[in-house]
Each structure stands twice: as C-alpha cells, then as structure tokens.
Amino acid sequence: MENIGFDIAEIVEKELIRIEFQPILSLKLKKAVGVEALCRGINPADRTVISPITLFSEAKKHNKVLELDRLCRKTAMKEFANIRDHANLVLFLNFDASVLDNVIDEDKSWTKIYADEAGLKYQNIAVEILESKIENNAKLEAITEKFSALGMFVVLDDFGALHSNLNRLVISKPDIIKIDRSLIHNVSQSYYQQSIIKSIIDLGKKIGSLTLAEGVESKEDVMKCHELGADLFQGFFFSKPKSISDLQDFCCRSMMDGLSYEIKDYMAVNLEQKRFQHANFESILNRMLDEVVNTGSEDFRHVSEDFIRTHKDIECVYFLDEDGVQVGDTVCGFNIPDNEHSLFHPSKTGTDHSLKEYFYFINSLNLLSYYTDPYISLATGMLCRTMAKRFESGDRTFILCIDFIDSRACNLL
Incomplete structure (x- = not known):
C-alpha cells in the first residue's frame, strides 16, 4: 500500500x-x-x-x-x-x-x-x-x-x-x-x-x-x-x-550480443518477406502485361476484369497514357459503391494522374517501372502499394497501374 x-x-x-x-x-x-x-x-x-x-x-x-x-x-x-x-x-x-x-x-x-x-x-x-x-x-x-x-x-x-x-x-x-x-x-x-x-x-x-x-x-x-x-x-x-x-x-553486453543475432535474423526474414511480396506482385503485373500488350486500348478493361477475378491481392487496375491521363475506368477487385461525393471512389477515364508519385518518377526519370511505399488508396481508403510499368501497344505508350492490397500492413491495423 x-x-x-x-x-x-x-x-x-x-x-x-x-x-x-x-x-x-x-x-x-x-x-x-x-x-x-x-x-x-x-x-x-x-x-x-x-x-x-x-x-x-x-x-x-x-x-x-x-x-x-x-x-x-x-x-x-x-x-x-x-x-x-x-x-x-x-x-x-x-x-x-x-x-x-x-x-x-x-x-x-x-x-x-x-x-x-x-x-x-x-x-x-x-x-x-x-x-x-x-x-x-x-x-x-x-x-x-x-x-x-x-x-x-x-x-x-x-x-x-x-x-x-x-x-x-x-x-x-x-x-x-x-x-x-x-x-x-x-x-x-x-x-x-x-x-x-x-x-x-x-x-x-x-x-x-x-x-x-x-x-x-x-x-x-x-x-x-x-x-x-x-x-x-x-x-x-x-x-x-x-x-x-x-x-x-x-x-548488458551478453544480452545485447544475443539480441543483435536475433535482430539480424529478424531483419533477414523481414527483408525476405518484402522481396517475396515484391517478386509476387511483379510476376502478377508481368503476366497481365503479356495479355494486354497485344490488345488495343478498347480491350484493356475486359482483360483487367478477367485477370482481377483470379488475383485476390489486387485492389484496382487502371491504365494511363503517356501524359498521365487515365484511359478507361478503374477496375476494382471487389464491389465499391459508385458515389462521386465520397472521399474515396475509383477514378474514371480522363482523370489526370500526372502528379502521382508513380507516374512522376517513371516519366521524369525515364524509368520502366516503379513501386510505391504503402499509402491510403483514394479508391477504397485501404492501405495499398501501386506497381506501375510502362509498355507499348500498337504505336502508343501506356502505363499499367496495379494497386495491390498491402496485407502485411493491413494485418497490423
């Protein structure tokens, strides 16, 4: 007491x-x-x-x-x-x-x-x-x-x-x-x-x-x-x-020696998880590119809808032209109420993404692809990471953007 x-x-x-x-x-x-x-x-x-x-x-x-x-x-x-x-x-x-x-x-x-x-x-x-x-x-x-x-x-x-x-x-x-x-x-x-x-x-x-x-x-x-x-x-x-x-x-020396070994193992496992996630997302993106690269832009949406149904990691798919303007409406992996007055809603054709991080770096640094850190998706309000990659279709340049659900982060929310 x-x-x-x-x-x-x-x-x-x-x-x-x-x-x-x-x-x-x-x-x-x-x-x-x-x-x-x-x-x-x-x-x-x-x-x-x-x-x-x-x-x-x-x-x-x-x-x-x-x-x-x-x-x-x-x-x-x-x-x-x-x-x-x-x-x-x-x-x-x-x-x-x-x-x-x-x-x-x-x-x-x-x-x-x-x-x-x-x-x-x-x-x-x-x-x-x-x-x-x-x-x-x-x-x-x-x-x-x-x-x-x-x-x-x-x-x-x-x-x-x-x-x-x-x-x-x-x-x-x-x-x-x-x-x-x-x-x-x-x-x-x-x-x-x-x-x-x-x-x-x-x-x-x-x-x-x-x-x-x-x-x-x-x-x-x-x-x-x-x-x-x-x-x-x-x-x-x-x-x-x-x-x-x-x-x-x-x-504390012996305690910290032991802890340092555990930290190294922890960091190694964490790095491997990140590499695995990145490789998995990149593989999904490349497989989708294989399907869209030989189609016209008018077929992008149909390919996206077929592809997204079999990949649960995908939140949204959309395409940009070489100026960062969206081509076609966003395709989402789950039903989202179409409410234009909501803060979060999928973007539509004609939306300007030229100030988005992924487009800016691909365009300004002439990169082939870019992978963002986790951020709040304006389409759904969920944590996601965008992987974007430039490709040629016909005589035009496009950028395929896939928003992946960041499950490692979401599991900790």
Missing part, C-alpha cells in the same frame, strides 16, 4: 532522498551510454520508500516542489559522480515542469552549481523537459537555450503524448527526442504506431536529433523500434531502475 502520513518538510530538510538509475542503451554500440536518475523519498517515520508521484504530489500540497526538485537534482548528481566510469555516461535529469515554468532570467542555474559541486562536466548532463507542460513558447525557448549554452544536452521528454506540437521541436531544438511509452508499447503489433514513430525518427534525423524509445518492455518492440531507426533504448526489457551497487554489476 502507498505510503501516507509523512512530513514532506522533514524529508526535504533531512535530505531523505534515494536515487536509482535506469540504463539508457545503444544497440549499435552494444553498451549503456547513459542513465536516468529516478528519485524516491524515504519516510522518516518507518524508512519505507515513497514513490515519486506521491512524493511530488505531497510537495505540491505544501508548496515544497521547488525545494524538493532541487534536492533531487543535487542528490542525483552527487550519486552519479560515484558511478564507476561515469565520465563515459550521460546523466538524464528530470525537471518538474512547474519549476521550469517559474524560472526567471535572474535565477541562478542551480543545475550548473550542483554539477560543479559534484565535479561533473556539463557535457555529461542531459536535461529532460516535458514540453507539453510549458505553455509559454518564449519560456521554453529561453530554458532550452540556457542549458544548451552551458553545453548540456536538451531532451524533449514524452514526445508524441497528449498534445505534443511539432513547432515545439523548432523552438526547443532538442539533442534527443524521447518517444513516449504509449507509442512504444506493443508497437510491433500496430502499423499506425509504427508509422507515427517512423515519422518522428525520420524528422529527428533531418533536424539533427537522436531518438530514444522509452518504456520498451518486450523483445518484439525492441526489434521493431530498431528496424524503424531508433537510436537509443530505455525500459524494463533491459533493466529496471537500480541502485549504484546493482548498476555497477549490470552488464
């Missing part, structure tokens, strides 16, 4: 704080590159442990958040300095958002003072900021610039949760983006989560930020986040928070 009835003022005065550290790891380097400091209170009455949530909740009631937050930072840095080889690690420090939001320009940098007292280099400290709790953009910018100017890392915490805004990335210019655990949990089973995380990771690479997958608890989620491109990992799968003595004995 959670501790109640403790004196928060006594805890602050007597510095009754216990620090535990959770490793932050790099799979590519196969080692811990940092630790996050997690604070617990010690009940002066019976020496039982008080959770951080309860501790700070009580501090808020008694207007002691600022004093408690500073005590936690000070204690964390003193403890971190006692870790063997701490000079090769980065200490991740959490700040209570209300403390940051009330900082004024004239305030001393207590983080700098405590780092100096502990003998720590500023480049060994990462400041975690929960941007959603700092409503004032100017304040967020001032805070992040302050720590960056000292040479400390700025970490945007819980990104992707609640109302995280992309403009906050521009303002804070983080060195590290922590992807919220709500997105990480069961990511291996959710195509939507995978797509969002991949977008965050790709964005991080473009703006020069590392990405950290926070709260990983299963091997499958670790492997999926690695596949998506995450740089760093933190979570119970690797380690629960540890005392200094337990942390000194923590060795």
Whole structure:
C-alpha cells in the first residue's frame, strides 16, 4: 500500500532522498551510454520508500516542489559522480515542469552549481523537459537555450503524448527526442504506431536529433523500434531502475550480443518477406502485361476484369497514357459503391494522374517501372502499394497501374 502520513518538510530538510538509475542503451554500440536518475523519498517515520508521484504530489500540497526538485537534482548528481566510469555516461535529469515554468532570467542555474559541486562536466548532463507542460513558447525557448549554452544536452521528454506540437521541436531544438511509452508499447503489433514513430525518427534525423524509445518492455518492440531507426533504448526489457551497487554489476553486453543475432535474423526474414511480396506482385503485373500488350486500348478493361477475378491481392487496375491521363475506368477487385461525393471512389477515364508519385518518377526519370511505399488508396481508403510499368501497344505508350492490397500492413491495423 502507498505510503501516507509523512512530513514532506522533514524529508526535504533531512535530505531523505534515494536515487536509482535506469540504463539508457545503444544497440549499435552494444553498451549503456547513459542513465536516468529516478528519485524516491524515504519516510522518516518507518524508512519505507515513497514513490515519486506521491512524493511530488505531497510537495505540491505544501508548496515544497521547488525545494524538493532541487534536492533531487543535487542528490542525483552527487550519486552519479560515484558511478564507476561515469565520465563515459550521460546523466538524464528530470525537471518538474512547474519549476521550469517559474524560472526567471535572474535565477541562478542551480543545475550548473550542483554539477560543479559534484565535479561533473556539463557535457555529461542531459536535461529532460516535458514540453507539453510549458505553455509559454518564449519560456521554453529561453530554458532550452540556457542549458544548451552551458553545453548540456536538451531532451524533449514524452514526445508524441497528449498534445505534443511539432513547432515545439523548432523552438526547443532538442539533442534527443524521447518517444513516449504509449507509442512504444506493443508497437510491433500496430502499423499506425509504427508509422507515427517512423515519422518522428525520420524528422529527428533531418533536424539533427537522436531518438530514444522509452518504456520498451518486450523483445518484439525492441526489434521493431530498431528496424524503424531508433537510436537509443530505455525500459524494463533491459533493466529496471537500480541502485549504484546493482548498476555497477549490470552488464548488458551478453544480452545485447544475443539480441543483435536475433535482430539480424529478424531483419533477414523481414527483408525476405518484402522481396517475396515484391517478386509476387511483379510476376502478377508481368503476366497481365503479356495479355494486354497485344490488345488495343478498347480491350484493356475486359482483360483487367478477367485477370482481377483470379488475383485476390489486387485492389484496382487502371491504365494511363503517356501524359498521365487515365484511359478507361478503374477496375476494382471487389464491389465499391459508385458515389462521386465520397472521399474515396475509383477514378474514371480522363482523370489526370500526372502528379502521382508513380507516374512522376517513371516519366521524369525515364524509368520502366516503379513501386510505391504503402499509402491510403483514394479508391477504397485501404492501405495499398501501386506497381506501375510502362509498355507499348500498337504505336502508343501506356502505363499499367496495379494497386495491390498491402496485407502485411493491413494485418497490423
């Protein structure tokens, strides 16, 4: 049962704080590159442990958040300095958002003072900021610039949760983006989560930020986040928070060696599945081309209807001329209500596809064929991938486009 009835003022005065550290790891380097400091209170009455949530909740009631937050930072840095080889690690420090939001320009940098007292280099400290709790953009910018100017890392915490805004990335210019655990949990089973995380990771690479997958608890989620491109990992799968003595004995090398072999096997299987799918789709497209290449454009629809009935992977078939204009109506593999007012409906003859990705690349780069990434089909609203190939029929050039249902992605929706 959670501790109640403790004196928060006594805890602050007597510095009754216990620090535990959770490793932050790099799979590519196969080692811990940092630790996050997690604070617990010690009940002066019976020496039982008080959770951080309860501790700070009580501090808020008694207007002691600022004093408690500073005590936690000070204690964390003193403890971190006692870790063997701490000079090769980065200490991740959490700040209570209300403390940051009330900082004024004239305030001393207590983080700098405590780092100096502990003998720590500023480049060994990462400041975690929960941007959603700092409503004032100017304040967020001032805070992040302050720590960056000292040479400390700025970490945007819980990104992707609640109302995280992309403009906050521009303002804070983080060195590290922590992807919220709500997105990480069961990511291996959710195509939507995978797509969002991949977008965050790709964005991080473009703006020069590392990405950290926070709260990983299963091997499958670790492997999926690695596949998506995450740089760093933190979570119970690797380690629960540890005392200094337990942390000194923590060795992740053997675990990560074994995991790296499994990841290589996983990636190999995944790559083979993609190759098989691509080869299967290409084979279907080529067989259809064999049937249409010697027919006139007036027979394209009849050939498509006969062909699509025997291939369940096909969502739609349509043909474009050399200008990207559709020749004949789209033929679909299943019945779709013909509603022109719907957002999703099959395109008809005369539709201009010249700005579509597949036509643009075939036409501009003089390619013979093109295969898209998964996207939402405007014909049905389903996830599909388009394979397009240029061919000659009579004295005209056409492009055969087949929208294949991306079953691997659909199975995860």
